[in-house]
Amino acid sequence: MRVSRRTLMAGAGSVVATPALGWTTPAAAARTEEPLLHGMMPSDALPERLxxxxxxxxRIDRGWRFHEGDIVPPRLRKHDETYLAAKAGGARGAAAIAFDDSGWVSVDVPHDWAIRQPFDRDANTDQGYKPRGIGWYRKTIILDEADRGRKIALRFGGIATHATIWVNGSIAARNWxxxxxxxxxxxxxxRFGxxxxxxxxxxVDAQEMEGWWYEGAGIYRHVTLAKRPAVSIATDGVHCDPRHDGDDRWRVPVTVTLENVGEAARPAELSVLLRDDAGREVSRATASGTVDPLGRRDLSxxxxxxxxxRWSPETPKLYRVEIVATSEAGTDRRQVPIGFRTIRFDANRGFFLNEQPVKLKGVCLHQDHAGVGTAVPDALLEWRLRRMKDVGVNAIRCSHNSQADAFYALxxxxxxxxxxxNRIFNPAPDHLAEMEWLVRAHRNHPSIILWSVFNEEPMQGSRAGREMVRRMVAAVKALDDSRPVTAAMNGGLYEPENVSQAIEVMGFNYQxxxxxxxxxxxxxxxxxxxxxTSAFMTRGAYRTDRAAHVMSSMDTEAADWGATHRKSWAMIAERPYLAGGFVWTGFDYHGEPTPFEWPTVSSFFGILDLCGFAKTAYDIRRAQWIDDRPVIGIAPHWTWPGREGEQMDVLVTSNAERVRLLVNGKPVGEQAGDRIHGTLFKTAWQPGEIVAIGLKGGREVVRTRHRTAGPPASLQLLPARTLMRADGEDVVPVTIHAVDRSGRHVPIAQHPVTLTIEGGEIIGLGNGDPNSHEPAQGDRRSLFNGLAQALVRARSGAxxxxxxxxxxxxxxxxxxxRLV
Structure with missing residues (x-):
């Protein structure tokens, strides 16, 4: 999101062009939409393994030793100790080979120690008032004698934030x-044996910050160990992004970087095979060459x-390139999923995928979740993306940094x-190398359609900014010439020299x-x-109370530089030259608690809250974005004890031609549907049932309802899946909510809940309340406006x-x- 403030000038009253809906539903097959717990009903499908x-x-994720806080060795005084400390392998303190870490705690990574901290009013606001600091990790690895002469590579997916890594007492890597x-x-x-x-x-120095949002602390992504032959394929050393040659003829240029850690030059043979989405071989090619000792060579x-x-959001068909590199030293392999699709941005007609116009219905996403912070398990990441599919999202902006490997694969x-x-806007060698890593690591993914070099930089309207972007664009193009480069601009658009003159797709932030x-x-x-957008909503609240740091979910509140969900999409939908938009944000996130500060500790911007529970924005965006089936939603809920007879605004959001509203079976009204802005009714509240019906051609195609709940009588638990792997890694979100004696969900319940678990562990808790200071770990969490969430993991072998x-x-x- 942006820091500067600009007033929105929305085009109220304009005519909005919307696509033709692709569904036809006879009255006999009318759909009933489940309210309140949208998309939270259990599935019996296991997530696919990545x-x-x-x-x-x-994977060497398990059994790391961890110490929170710094360990500073004694100051050097004497010659002998100073002499030895200056030598390779002479690390002191916690980096020393002989250091005793037996008193440290054992942890598995991904691990975010910041999310486990108590909230501290003196900590950084944008980091969610979570202290970060410095921490140490240690692990022992045994290598077999048979590994001698091989290339041994250790890869950390992500460490927040600055890291120094020692191997056997020598500094082997630093990362910024x-x-x-x-x-x-x-x-x-x-060492072997x-x-x-x-x-x-x-x-890990997590005192440093790269952003203005919650960044976590520690080794928060996977760690892997590779053992390769002396002549092997370099990490991220395969480039095989398809190219369209016209008339549905395609080629896949394949470039493979080989490296040789051996002591002599060695010839290598490269065999490359393409398999279709059914696993059948459809093409083959070869190459060969000699790789010098301690050298690299590209074979093409x-x-x-x-x-x-073709690959598309509707049919994400993936092919697979299989690469085998063979030499006297042995065989090394890679398997790279690819997709065949064309992309094109047109200045007047927007974005084209496979030469078909596609409006980008996008969201911006940070990478944290309630209970676990940035250490998001792969299974939970998949669930989060499925929640975005539920909303009708077809595009995601990685804000404002690269995501985990699993994100791109998913x-x-x-x-x-x-x-x-890209995170840091700077063509200095260290930061340019970070951006080049991003492109090399991700350029084979068919999902990626744009590279963004920065977000909202103060230098965007200057000659220096333009020159910096020119160099960064050139670096991207040297590695990948198939995708355009953009930048997210929030000012400087009309300066004589500005970065829009150096990019290929203009990116507007709120302008x-x-x-x-x-x-x-x-x-x-x-x-x-x-x-x-940058609209504010507190899930389950329908009146704004700024003194209590609560924002209405009726889509009436937005930042002064932003707009409501309805106004912002109207501005995009009516302009064919705009490729689309990216809502700030898909999920709430820790930190950046705009427009408030303490005691608020997370954001209000999400279409979904921090747990993935739906706000009213969920129904608004579904009506705007879903074309293949009828949808409908009602706001607010219908449980308001003590407010009998009070006039209420009722917002019905639907993609149907007309909408009808009933209260206790009696008509409130019927109006033409407006899938962009929704349809507003007024009615007096009375207990019972409110029903919204969507019509097409005079026939009912979809309906939803809220029923007034009585006092809470019992708790219910709804796991996202009824089946999970007992592998110590699979994670399932479990929704906790209260129901009345008739089994109706109670949307105003706020009860403290205690959990017990057998056969596994609770790895995180949340309830979506931006003002909650309850611990993210443990066995207790209060319901917030009827809901809470536990993230559970099965014990291996249970x-x-x-x-x-x-x-x-x-x-x-x-x-x-059930565990498998």
Whole structure:
């Protein structure tokens, strides 16, 4: 989101062009939409396993030793100790080989120690008032004698924030970004045999900040170990993004970087195979060359294919490139999923995918979740993306940094269009290398359609800013020439020299009153909203109370630089030259508690709250974005004891032609549907049932309802899945809510709940309340406006996972999850 404030000038009253709806539903097949717990009903499907690009990778996530706080060795005084400390392998303190870490706690990574801290009013506001500081990790790795002569590579997916890594007492790597992967070549330091352990020590400085949002602290992504032949394929050393040659003829240029850690030059043979989405071989190519000792060499070839199945959000068909590099030293392999699709940004007609116009219905996403902070398990990440699919999202902007490896693999599989965004705007060598890593690591993913070099930089309207962008664009293009480069601008648009002159797609952050003027002055530059909306909602609250830091969910509140969900999409939908937009944000996130500060500790911007529970924005965006089926929603809920007879605004959001509203079976009214702005009714509240009906051609196609709930009588638990893997990694979100004696959800329940679990553990808790200071770990969490969430993980080898929830005055709730 932005820091500066600009007043929105929305085009009220304008005519909005909307696509034709692709559904036809006879009256007999009318759909009933489930309210309040949208998309939270259990599934019995296991998440697909994410196979690594490199077969044989070893995850070393478990059994790290952790110490919170710094360990400073005694000051050097004497010659001998000073002399030895200056030598390779002479690390002192917690980095020393012989350091005793037996008193440290054992943790598994991904691990975010900040989320476990109590809230501290003196801590940084944007970091969610969570203290961060410094921490240490250590791990022992045993390498077999058979590994001698091989390339040994250790890869950290992400460490927040600055990291120094020692291997056997020598500094092997330093890293200055919490968002880039770190590869450590263990080969020169490695020791072999059970009696020669390898000691990995990591000092993490999380006092440093790269952003103005919650960033977590620690080794918060996966760690892997690769053992490769002496002649092997470099990490991120395969580039195989398809190219369209016209008439549905395609080629896949394949470039493979080989490296040789051996002592002699060695010839290598490269075999490249393309398989379709059914696993059938459809093309093959070869290449060969000699790799010098301690050198690198690129080998290239090309695959060809006619008429492949196209990749799109609706049909995310993936092919697979299999690479085998063979030498006297052995064989190394990679398997790279790719997708065949064309992308094109047009200055007057927006974005085209496979030469079909597609409006980007996007959201901006940070990477944290309630209860676990930035250490988000892969299964939870998949669930979060499915929640975005529920909303009708087809595009995601990585704000404002690269995401975990699993994110891109899931976007490929699930069908999201991705704007991948660089963190630090600076072409200095260290930071340029971070951006180049991002492109090399992600350029084979069909989901990625844009590279973004920055977000809202003060230098964007200057010559220096333009020159910086020129260099960064050139660096991107040297690595990938198939996708355009953009930047998210919130000012400086009309300065004589500005960064829009150096990018290929203009990115507007909130400049809604400048869309038309800028387009008229730059008619050949394609454009998109790179960030919009910044509306405020507290889930389950329908009146604003700024003194209590509560914002209405009736889509009436927005930042002074932003707009409501309805106004912001209207401005985009009515302009065909805009490729689309990216809502700030898909989920709430820790930190940046705009427009408030303490005691508020997380944001209000999300379409979904911090747990993934739906706000009114969920129904608004579904009506705006879903074209293949009828949808409908009502706000507010219908449980308002003590407010009998009070006039209420009722917002019905639907993509139907007309909407009808009933209260206790009696008509309130019927109006033409407005899928952008929704339809507003007024009615006096009375207990009972409110029903909204969507009509097409005079026939009912969809309906939803709220029923007045009585006092809470019992708790219910709804796991997102009824089946999970007992592998110590799979995670399932469990919704906790209260129901009355008739089983109706009680949206105003606020009870403290205590949980017990058998066969697993609770790894995090949340309830979506931006003002809650309850711990993220433990066994207790209060309901907030009727809902709370527990993230559960099964114990390896367990047979069944069972959770019981208790609250004073309510009947216990329980659920079981079958383990496989």
């Amino acid at each position: 196979e690594p690009v490199e077969p044989g990778l070893i 970004s919490g968002y880039t992967a770190i590869e450590v070549d263990l080969t020169p330091y490695a 059970a009696d020669q352990p390898n000691i990995i020590a990591v000092r 070839c090309a695959l060809s294919l006619s008429g492949p199945r 976007c490929d599989r699930m069908g999201f269009l991705v704007m991948d965004e 809604t009153d400048q869309y038309d003027k800028f387009h008229a002055l730059n008619p050949k530059l394609p454009s998109s909203s790179s960030e919009d 047979q069944r996972l069972r959770i019981v929830a208790r609250a004073d005055g309510l009947k216990d709730g329980s659920t079981s999850i």
